[in-house]
Amino acid sequence: MTGSFSAGSTGHPRCAEVAGAGFAGLTVSIALARRGWTVRLHEQNDEVRDFGAGILLWRNAMLALEVIGVAPAIRANGVAPATYDTSLNGEPVSSELAGYPYWAITRPRLHALLVAAARAAGVEIVTGSRAVGADPEGGLLLADGTRLAADLVIGADGAGSAVRNSLGDLTQERKKYQDGVCRVLIPRPEEFQGPEWDRVIDFWTLEPDPMRILFIPTGPDKIYMGMMATTTNERASRIPIDVEVWSERFPHLATAVRLAGRAEGGRHDTYQTNRVTPWSIGQAVLVGDAAHAMCPALGQGASVGIVNAVELAHTLDQYDDVGEALTVWEQRERSMTDAAQARSAYMAETRTLAKGSGFTPEVMETANFVLAAATPENVASYPVPEANRSW
Numbered sequence: 001m002t003g004s005f006s007a008g009s010t011g012h013p014r015c016a017e018v019a020g021a022g023f024a025g026l027t028v029s030i031a032l033a034r035r036g037w038t039v040r041l042h043e044q045n046d047e048v049r050d051f052g053a054g055i056l057l058w059r060n061a062m063l064a065l066e067v068i069g070v071a072p073a074i075r076a077n078g079v080a081p082a083t084y085d086t087s088l089n090g091e092p093v094s095s096e097l098a099g100y101p102y103w104a105i106t107r108p109r110l111h112a113l114l115v116a117a118a119r120a121a122g123v124e125i126v127t128g129s130r131a132v133g134a135d136p137e138g139g140l141l142l143a144d145g146t147r148l149a150a151d152l153v154i155g156a157d158g159a160g161s162a163v164r165n166s167l168g169d170l171t172q173e174r175k176k177y178q179d180g181v182c183r184v185l186i187p188r189p190e191e192f193q194g195p196e197w198d199r200v201i202d203f204w205t206l207e208p209d210p211m212r213i214l215f216i217p218t219g220p221d222k223i224y225m226g227m228m229a230t231t232t233n234e235r236a237s238r239i240p241i242d243v244e245v246w247s248e249r250f251p252h253l254a255t256a257v258r259l260a261g262r263a264e265g266g267r268h269d270t271y272q273t274n275r276v277t278p279w280s281i282g283q284a285v286l287v288g289d290a291a292h293a294m295c296p297a298l299g300q301g302a303s304v305g306i307v308n309a310v311e312l313a314h315t316l317d318q319y320d321d322v323g324e325a326l327t328v329w330e331q332r333e334r335s336m337t338d339a340a341q342a343r344s345a346y347m348a349e350t351r352t353l354a355k356g357s358g359f360t361p362e363v364m365e366t367a368n369f370v371l372a373a374a375t376p377e378n379v380a381s382y383p384v385p386e387a388n389r390s391w
């Protein structure tokens with residue numbers, strides 16, 4: 001090991017073929033290209049874009065995004081929530097995370113920032129290019145029958161990953177959960193204007209069945225609403241939002257629910273997770289949801305994927321042997337990732353966040369994770385309030 005091997009031991013730039021231009025695929029592509037790799041990123045859709053709701057990016061993700069130079073634009077385009085407040089049956093139960101460094105942003109904006117950074121780093125993005133598999137010798141197999149040879153092939157093609165499913169020696173545990181979420185972006189009405197509304201509010205009711213509205217301002221003109229219910233509650237699992245059923249349970253949010261009913265471009269997803277072992281075989285590796293889709297209860301799925309993507313490029317830089325780098329990388333990231341998956345599954349199953357004061361030091365371990373690629377200056381610029389430290 002040691003030294004920087006971005007040019008490989010032959011002196012030629014190393015090359016990667018990446019499947020999937022979601023948050024994980026874009027991040028790993030940027031991180032590798034900035035370290036001298038030649039990177040081609042394949043997206044099955046004819047356009048590179050993410051659909052229109054919002055996302056929370058925790059401190060772990062922001063540190064990773066600092067490494068690839070995208071964090072300043074996120075800070076400029078997103079909202080740093082003042083607190084994370086929880087309300088049960090219309091009554092406040094806790095206010096947490098005051099001063100904790102995390103951001104909310106719309107998904108299209110985050111995606112556009114990553115696409116711009118990828119192009120600036122020299123990544124070649126090929127749209128309408130569908131991967132059907134990969135081989136451990138570093139080949140990416142496309143739907144048109146082409147095999148592209150690379151030093152590393154990366155499956156970043158999401159929870160249903162064709163790349164992962166083609167690599168028979170990886171074991172998978174997949175699970176579907178009882179809950180689903182409708183996600184919409186609404187315009188920010190007059191009554192939710194002002195800095196006092198720049199906070200996350202997690203509204204719950206548990207009887208007769210659990211329903212939840214996660215209210216996240218993502219900028220001066222947009223609020224992201226994540227509306228969770230069990231899939232057996234069919235009316236609450238519909239897009240467009242069923243205004244009657246949601247405002248009956250959340251009468252104090254009637255204005256926002258009405259706007260959610262008119263929102264365009266919303267979608268409903270059920271929770272599904274997968275745990276893959278190991279994350280790589282030969283010169284083929286998985287990042288993001290392809291490797292470790294998790295319940296959204298912790299809001300950490302993309303954040304952990306972004307961290308692991310940046311760490312992958314950092315580790316590859318330190319070894320001339322790709323296989324050795326992949327082993328070291330997985331050893332570094334595995335326990336943090338497994339813990340995040342297990343914790344978010346527990347939180348989804350027990351609905352523990354509804355009680356308030358859910359961001360215990362143990363729960364904050366994922367958000368507080370510091371990647372090896374982060375500089376001490378970056379780490380120092382995201383200080384963690386004493387109350388939220390997990391150390």
Ligand SMILES: Cc1cc2nc3c(=O)[nH]c(=O)nc-3n(C[C@H](O)[C@H](O)[C@H](O)COP(=O)(O)OP(=O)(O)OC[C@H]3O[C@@H](n4cnc5c(N)ncnc54)[C@H](O)[C@@H]3O)c2cc1C
Nearest residue numbers: 020022023024044056131157158288289296299301302303
């Ligand atoms: C309700 C909900 C709320 C969430 N909230 C948060 C949050 O607040 N914070 C957070 O960090 N995470 C959150 N997550 C998790 C987060 O959305 C995912 O972890 C993240 O989007 C996964 O990114 P990805 O790039 O791995 O995969 P994806 O986003 O699925 O991207 C995969 C890309 O690959 C493309 N693709 C697929 N198959 C192929 C193929 N065969 N060939 C070529 N291209 C292909 C797709 O078109 C897509 O562009 C949430 C998830 C849910 C369901």
